[in-house]
Amino acid sequence: MTDVALKLTAYFAERERAGSGFLADELFDLFAQRRVATSVMLRGISGFGHQRIIRTDESLTLSEDPAVAVAAVDTPQTIRALAGEVAAMTTSGLITVERARLLDGDVPAVHLPDGDDALKLTIYVGRKRRAKGVPAYRAVCALLRRHGFDGASVFLGVDGTAHGERRRARFVGRNADVPLMIIAVGGIAQVRRTVAELDGLLDRPLMTVERAQLCKNGGRLLRRPPTLPASDDQGRRLWQKLMVFTSEADRHDGVPIHRALVRRLWETGAASGATVLRGVWGFQGDREPHGDKVFQFGRQVPVMTVIIDTPSRVAASFDIVDALTAGRGLVTCEMVPALLAIDGDSRHGTTELADYPY
Template sequence: MNEDCLKITTYFGERKRVGRQLVADALLDLYERHDIAASILLRGVEGFGLKHNLRTDTSLTLSEDLPAAAIAVDTRERIEAIRDEVALASGSGLVTLERARLQTGILTPMALPEELHEATKLTVYLGRQERIYRMPAYAAVCDLLYRRGIAGASVLLGVDGTAYGQRERAQFVGRNAEVPVMVIAVGDGETIGRVLPELGGLLDRPLTTLERVRICKRDGELIETPHRLPGTDELGMQLWQKLMIHTFESQLHRGQPINRAITRRLRSAGSSGATTFRCIWGFHGNHEPHGDRPFQLGRQVPTVTVVIDTPERISAAFSVIDELTEEHGLVTSEMVPAMYTTVGEQSRGSLRLARHHF
């Protein structure tokens, strides 16, 4: 299958409840009931939202309610059918809706649509203990992407999720073999189009998505600033913008990990929010794929920081991020056609998709 799809993502505090149920459980139960093609629940390590309350794993008190995100992808029809239920289940969280292309089954060489030629984000959904040639599948995928010159890839480990409608969640006892993993890779569209058949040859049941992205910085080199978007489309629907910053915990800015410096600077500057996830494997630039290894000093794993805001605020946020990634990191920009958030009794935005060609 190769068709248009939607990706719906919800950001919330992991202890947040809706009624008597945790938001995380409510969302994943919903995705399981509707046999959603792929979903994953991610636990963040640091972040803040509209209330600017910092949640971080560096403080025992502040780590009691770390940020989390639930991501689900399927055909447009199936995601639109549950979109209102997702918004209701998210409580006071933030929900985004983004366009993508969903691929399952045999992956063949693709002539990508014109809008994906410039740069493309490829997301691959796997099981944690899925293996290829006696090595973890996520590591084999990263090795292939690295050899083919992809700009970067980060591997995020889920704690719950679905694949082809089948629910898999982490447990205290057990191998957790099929707990979902997602590999987020970024590269030019033509290279990713050519690598898809090789990727399909590695995986028994490939499930991937393709999205448009712009590469802004790579290893300190400024390629382009985030594309200037209007505040609304031609019909008055609000537009949003997303930055993703891929770094390693070992990469520092004035003695502080870059991802933590970004979160704190953006919070002080009044940005609407940011969330950082710790990865288990990955690469960007000339850094070979790797993660934590035994007997090393300090953590070497990749991190991904997500910032979503209005185009005007994103421009200001990028000025901060540009300064903090003067030597390291991979920074990308994307348009978000729909976002909805609630804080208390106030709501902002909607989940009606805006349209804008850029």
């Protein structure tokens, strides 16, 4: 299948509950029941949300309930139905719905948008699957680098679905099919060449393609986030997302960039929230793919900081991002057509998609 799809992403605290169980477990039970094409849960290492509490793995107490990001991709009909159910199950968190193209077993027929924007290619593979004698995620990163992608980062999932089947990490077991998420940024021509080879490299590959704008590369400013109105012609709110890719080793005034960034965004109030995810492998620019073995996080692994907010707040946040990533890092910006923020009985936004030519 190669078709227009929707991606639902939920950000919430890992111990958030839904009824008698944890929200994350309930969501993946739901995704399995609906046979969602692909989904994954990633644990965060730092961040804050509307309650303005910074949670970080630097503190034992504040790392006990880290932020998690849960992403699910399927047909528009499936995701629209799920969005309402996920919103009803959530008592505190952030839910976004974005447009994407889902590539599932019909890669040669892929239709990609015209234009000179960058594309974000996200590839889902089993964490212990192999390709050409090496771990599949390393083979994929090598292919992406060979085709000149600006960067790629690998993130370890702890739960998810693949082709509708639930794949949950267990303490005892191979966990071969528990999903990894590989996020890569490149041009349209690079994506066209790469997806065709991925079809031969991976068994039944699952991939999504999304439009993005490359704002910074190697710390060099290319463009600021595009200026968007507050809403579309029908009054539906528009949102933007910054994704800041750095390394655990990258520093600003002696502090890892991702930690300095979260602290500065929190102190200034420039952003309503931010979530930091740590990867296990990846590359930027001409550097060889690098990182640590799965489950052995180290200083050289990639990290990604996600900021989602109104266009005006994203503009203010980008000033801070730009200052802290001078000389290093890759930054992208995307339009988010639907966002719902939930805090108990208070609900701000909607999961209904805005329509704006972007």
